[in-house]
Amino acid sequence: MFGLSALELARIQFGFTVSFHIIFPAITIGLASYMAFLEALWLWKKDPVYLQLCRYWSQIFAVNFAMGVVSGLVMAYEFGTNWSYFSAKAGTVTGPLLTYEVLTAFFLEAGFLGVALFGWDKVGKGLHLFATVMVALGTLISATWILVSNSWMQTPVGYRVVDGRVIPVDWLQIVFNPSVPYRFTHMVLAAFLATALFVGATAAWHLLRGERTPAVKRMMSMAMWMILIVAPIQIEAGDQHGLNTLEHQPAKIAAIEGHWDNDEGQVPLILFGLPDMTAEKTRYQIAVPHAGSLILTHSWNGKIPALKDFPAEDRPNSTIVFWTFRVMVGLGVAMLLLGVAAAFARWRGRLYDFRPLLTFALVMGPAGLIAILAGWFTTEIGRQPWVVYGVLRTRDAVSNHSVPVLTASLLTFVVLYVCIFGTGVLYMLRLAAKPPEALSGHDHDLRPDERPARPMSAAPNLGDL
Incomplete structure (x- = not known):
């Protein structure tokens, strides 16, 4: 296929x-x-x-x-x-x-x-x-x-x-x-944030429809407090997780950063770019000099291993993880902004009737789940080409199935999952409505x-x- x-x-x-x-x-x-x-x-x-x-x-x-x-x-x-x-x-x-x-x-x-x-x-x-x-x-x-x-x-x-x-x-x-404390903390906090965003979006939906009952207000208040408290903790946990990954899986971090070589003597933070695995470069870069060094090594001119330091067959696909990581981080920043905006609206006595905030909370409803998916894509694709890092390659772990068999099973899963779980998700949303x-x-x-x-x-x- x-x-x-x-x-x-x-x-x-x-x-x-x-x-x-x-x-x-x-x-x-x-x-x-x-x-x-x-x-x-x-x-x-x-x-x-x-x-x-x-x-x-x-x-x-x-x-x-x-x-x-x-x-x-x-x-x-x-x-x-x-x-x-x-x-x-x-x-x-x-x-x-x-x-x-x-x-x-x-x-x-x-x-x-x-x-x-x-x-x-x-x-x-x-x-x-x-x-x-x-x-x-x-x-x-x-x-x-x-x-x-x-x-x-x-x-x-x-x-x-x-x-x-x-x-x-x-x-x-x-x-x-070595990585379990960081991964557990990061995932559980992500689950709490995703739930708080779901609850907050549900409350915002009802408030926008004029349903300002005590239960709806309490729901909104608790969700916004949770986001305000957990979002900055999650950002710190993510930073520590990144440092742990740099220590144990440096190729993954290099792929996430789109960092190909250390010729410049420092690591820039590439905000935008298109990593090209064939040309071994990141095209159309918009970068902040030294910012990558500060984030990843906590020093002005710190260096990390570059993708060219690893054999081509051992490099993760930077084209994918470069963007999945930025989707996760971007949504995390948006969550923090939502929490801060809600705190300001609470201070002004407008938490339950400020429509731009309520609309923002409603739109952010699925953001936690999208960020979780983006984070898992970054983690799993960034581990490639290993299924057990440094021990067992993915190509040596797969069963001996033909392309037609796997194509048929994949298409079957897609149809069944969309029908069954799509219906379940719609039912949940109807309950929340x-x-x-x-x-x-x-x-x-x-x-x-x-x-x-x-x-x-x-x-x-x-x-x-």
Whole structure:
């Protein structure tokens, strides 16, 4: 298809399924913690607005959680179908890590999810809060193990290679590998920001429509506080993550910066350019001299390895990661601007009626998820041509499938994912478009014999909307 090789098609297919999947766990992580926080505030302050918001978002959470689980199952099968040599050569490390995720996080979430979603009138308030907190904790534990596995693939330690297979020799080194603290922090903060932007956009939608109820105002206020607090922390975490990547994956940083050589004696910050992998240069540069040195080395004339310092076959595709990184950073700056603008509007007493701010918040609704996707593209494409950095090349990890087979499976995934998960996302947006008063008590009038049995059942039927 389109002149692509089997390897390229396998990578595109996995990238496509991961891209669809990652948006759901990101919102799950953020919403679970948000719900726990709302419920705790309700028990503490006895303010029914917090309970109303918690019940409102729990129904949207149920839909999102179900889609996250279903979309994640596909990737587990892809390890065996499209990446069987990766499983055979490195599965001794990644397999147990994913098993730990199931044993610790998935069982914890599954054990308390039913109580959190359906147990409002069936268990005590303290027990229900405990169940909600356990679900939130489960999402964070799940993220931990997934990021441990991915971070080990980026910065592998604690292993030895025997007969072409990776054999774990020190699990503490594997679990606490050099990049995991930075990647975990960066991803969890990204999930919180993406959720805050989703919540803020929902509140802005209702405020623009004239629905200034206490629940909508509280939703807007909490979301803007979260963005204002977390956005600058995320920028600092991203800087530290970049320094860690420079230490362990310098070729990735060189590709991100479009930095080909060190002839100038310093590293400029290229704001705009078109990296050309064939000509080995970045065309049409708009650069700030010395700014790259200051950011990457914290010195005026500091240098980093350039792309020409690495063999051509070991260079990531700078043409792609140069722009995905800038999309992520640009959206991060926009998030910070939104938080500051909201703080100024709050100070002026205009947080709930200043239409330019509300429009800005509404437009920024998907920005967190787009930034997450751009960040993951930067991370994964920037690791190439390695699937386990410096240990196992991607071309040696892919299964022996033909181009027609991979083309057919990729097209099938595209059609099914757009239909199934596209419908799910539209349903979530329809739920969010309803004010909290319309949904917050929907699932609590059921008789015992009508009790929902599945997460999706916690949300209203389409006919109810």
